[in-house]
Amino acid sequence: MLVLVLGWLPIVDIASVTFLWHFIPYYVLTFWAFEEINRGYGRVLQTEQFNMTRFWALMVSTLGWFRGRITFSVTPKNVSSHHGDHHYIIPQYSILAANAIAIPFGIWGLSGYGALPTSALVANILWSFVNIGLAALVVAMTLLRRHRRNEYRFPVPLVVRIDDPSGPSELAIAEDVSLSGFRIYSRLAQEMVLHDKISGRLLIPDGEISFSAEVIGENEGEMGKVRTVGCRLIWPDDAARDRLGLFLYGSNLQWRVLGLSDRVHTPLESLQLWLMGHGVHANAVRRWIPVFYQRLDVSGDQQWVGLISGNTSGPRTFLTYDALGSEADVQMLMQGKYRQQSLRIRADFSERVGNSVAPVYVYQAAERAAG
Incomplete structure (x- = not known):
């Protein structure tokens, strides 16, 4: 950035494209070697994003050598609309703005009075774009972050029985589940509005958990064309809340079923x-x-409740809290958005996901002809 603005080169003899022929391969090979040596756990982009996030905190921390006694203070541990995030990312805003201004300034300097050789200008513009990209990622991650609740949201699907005042209870799907709320989609979700009160039961492997909730958000298209609503849980007692917490935090269901991993392909x-x-x-x-x-x-003719993946191509995944053996012939009634649909499958055992409450059984479902 300073090179673009001031036109001062740290290396004087750089008037040819020789520098670019060394500069670009060096960084490409460095990042490539970093990913390969770390066997998929390096994640160079996330690492540099983390460095961009913490650089100001590290710089400020060095002032501790020159400051007197620092008073102890407790920072807020809950997410609140009264505590904005903008002031925490002022340094990243500054990096983004300064580099964005430096690029046209450097181009103007080249065209006006030849302050920089062309190869040096290109190299520094590329590096400024890297800084802009990293700073923009930090700003976007902070301002558009997904987890705004006080607890972590588990992306596991749970079956919910919602009490319908006009008829029998209806099955729905709860996702992004935390101890303070969840997001649901079902036929009844199409009719819910903000501040509606609902009640029902969450189905977990060891039974049902009664709950009450208030609708606090709407989303018209996050799950394809299915309307979803966000709900804040109102617990009748701590025991029910603790049962859900034991299931969520005592299971690796989100990793096993959703195929999550902390490793990426090299x-x-x-x-x-x-x-x-x-x-x-x-x-x-x-x-x-x-x-x-x-x-x-x-x-x-006993009936059970389960979940089946909604993909239309390829094998489906079938989740149940009951062991069906290595293979089972299953007839199911899917509770769709607007209607019910019958489906017959052959369920082939895939894996057993254990947790502190009770296991969840995962099956691969192959569709069979009805008969």
Whole structure:
């Protein structure tokens, strides 16, 4: 940035494109080696974003050597609309603005009085764009962050029975679940408005949890074309809240079912997948449908509740709290957005996800002809 504004080069003999031929390969190979050596755990972009986030805090911390006794203070631990985030990212705003101004200033200096050689100008403009990008990522991550509740939101799907004053209870899906709220979508969600009060039961592996909630948000298109509503939980007692917390925090369901991982493909692994035609990113399940189901390969007409993925192509994933064996013939009634739909599947056992409450069983579902 200073080179663009002042026209002063730290290396004087840089008047040819020789510098670019060293500058660009050096950084490309450095970042590539970083990713490969760290075997997918390096994440150079996130690392540099973190460095951009903390640089000012590290600079300010050095002032502790020159300051006197620092008083102890307790910072707020809850998320509140009264505590904005803008003042925390003023340094990143400054980096973004200064580099954005320096680029046209450097171009003007080259055209006006030849302050910089062309190769040096190009290299410094590229580096300024890197700084702008990192600062913009930090600002966007802070201002548009997804988790605005006091508790972490678990992206696990849970079946909910919502009490319907005009009829029997209805199944719905709860996602982004935390101890303070969740997001639901169902037929009843199409009719809910802000500040509506609802009640029902959350279905977890060891039983049901009664709850009351207030609608505090609406979203018309986050789940494709399905309208969703955000709800704030109103717990009748601490015991019910603790039961949900035990299930959420005592399980790795979100990792196992949604295919989450803290490892990414290295550049060479991504290239190999691309050359083999497998694609780089796996298709994550984005929508779940609650179902009533019964087994056709055992006697009796008992019904259970489960979840099946809403993808229309490829094998579906079927979640249940009951073990069905290695293979099962299942007839289910899917509770769709506007209507119910019957489906018969062959459920092949995939894995058992254990937690501190009770296990969840994951099956791969292959559709069968009704009969």
